[in-house]
Amino acid sequence: MTSLLGPGAPVLAFDVGGTDLKSALVAPDGELLGVQRTPTPVQPEHTEKSVLETITRLGAALREQHPSISPEAVGLIAPGVVDDERGLGLFAENLNWHDVPFRDLAEKAFGLPASFTHDVRAAGEAEYRLGPASAYRDALVVTIGTGIAAAIFIDGKPVAGDGYAGELGHSVIAPGGEPCACGGRGCLEAIASAASITRRYNRLTPSPVPGAREVLERARAGDTDAEAVWITALDALGLGLSHATALLAPEVIVLGGGLAQAGDALFNPVRERLYSHLTFHRRPKLMHASIGQNAGLVGAALRARAVLETP
Ligand SMILES: [Zn+2]
Numbered sequence: 001m002t003s004l005l006g007p008g009a010p011v012l013a014f015d016v017g018g019t020d021l022k023s024a025l026v027a028p029d030g031e032l033l034g035v036q037r038t039p040t041p042v043q044p045e046h047t048e049k050s051v052l053e054t055i056t057r058l059g060a061a062l063r064e065q066h067p068s069i070s071p072e073a074v075g076l077i078a079p080g081v082v083d084d085e086r087g088l089g090l091f092a093e094n095l096n097w098h099d100v101p102f103r104d105l106a107e108k109a110f111g112l113p114a115s116f117t118h119d120v121r122a123a124g125e126a127e128y129r130l131g132p133a134s135a136y137r138d139a140l141v142v143t144i145g146t147g148i149a150a151a152i153f154i155d156g157k158p159v160a161g162d163g164y165a166g167e168l169g170h171s172v173i174a175p176g177g178e179p180c181a182c183g184g185r186g187c188l189e190a191i192a193s194a195a196s197i198t199r200r201y202n203r204l205t206p207s208p209v210p211g212a213r214e215v216l217e218r219a220r221a222g223d224t225d226a227e228a229v230w231i232t233a234l235d236a237l238g239l240g241l242s243h244a245t246a247l248l249a250p251e252v253i254v255l256g257g258g259l260a261q262a263g264d265a266l267f268n269p270v271r272e273r274l275y276s277h278l279t280f281h282r283r284p285k286l287m288h289a290s291i292g293q294n295a296g297l298v299g300a301a302l303r304a305r306a307v308l309e310t311p
Pocket of ligand 1: 155171
């Protein structure tokens with residue numbers, strides 16, 4: 001694979017997810033070396049301690065495997081509510097931490113400058129800076145996987161709202177509807193994320209499926225329950241994206257995450273629904289995410305390199 005990142009400082013990159021933690025050493029030519037998945041060491045409380053231990057160990061192993069490369073910074077990303085500017089993990093629902101100064105802790109653990117960023121914003125930034133959406137100034141990168149969240153770029157700059165911006169998945173589409181993991185009801189995520197599509201369908205069928213892909217397959221094969229679940233999800237996505245469009249007027253909306261792998265079966269009906277809600281508004285192009293499953297690591301590396309460039 002050619003290097004997406006291009007030449008720059010060598011850095012360590014860590015993408016902490018709800019189940020997996022990905023790690024890599026980014027070479028001076030931008031190549032990701034030693035990409036590895038490790039189970040996230042989730043604890044009943046203070047998961048940050050075991051996460052820091054794990055990334056310190058993985059970082060040391062990467063340095064040992066590539067002695068000719070000396071990383072100059074560390075890029076760490078995680079889900080939840082993250083204050084990028086202050087490097088704080090404010091809250092992460094499944095990871096059991098509160099107000100953790102991850103950037104400072106990572107700097108201490110590695111003895112290197114570090115950045116700590118929200119996973120969706122970092123992956124979105126990789127997509128925005130290095131993918132086809134880089135030609136546009138106003139863009140949304142929407143990830144539809146287990147959850148739904150957006151990275152917002154206005155005038156070419158990311159908008160983070162102290163960690164609270166981009167929570168498109170927790171805007172209410174059906175008031176009083178499906179309960180959501182956030183404690184609300186009728187959120188977009190509770191209806192249209194890959195996990196919700198699977199959960200909603202499995203409630204209706206005597207033969208449960210492992211994922212949203214199978215729900216789509218059954219809908220295509222004429223299963224009316226699957227079809228109903230899939231159509232409600234498309235309707236919700238079209239409506240949710242129309243609200244984001246009215247508010248932010250993106251030139252382009254990039255869709256990524258597991259559900260985007262459905263391709264035209266997702267993009268065509270969502271585009272149709274989105275456009276049907278627009279009148280005078282700017283019509284955003286819908287684009288496929290291009291960076292793939294390592295977008296998080298690439299975004300973490302971008303942020304780590306940016307730390308070195310900031311005076
Ligand atoms: Zn919610």
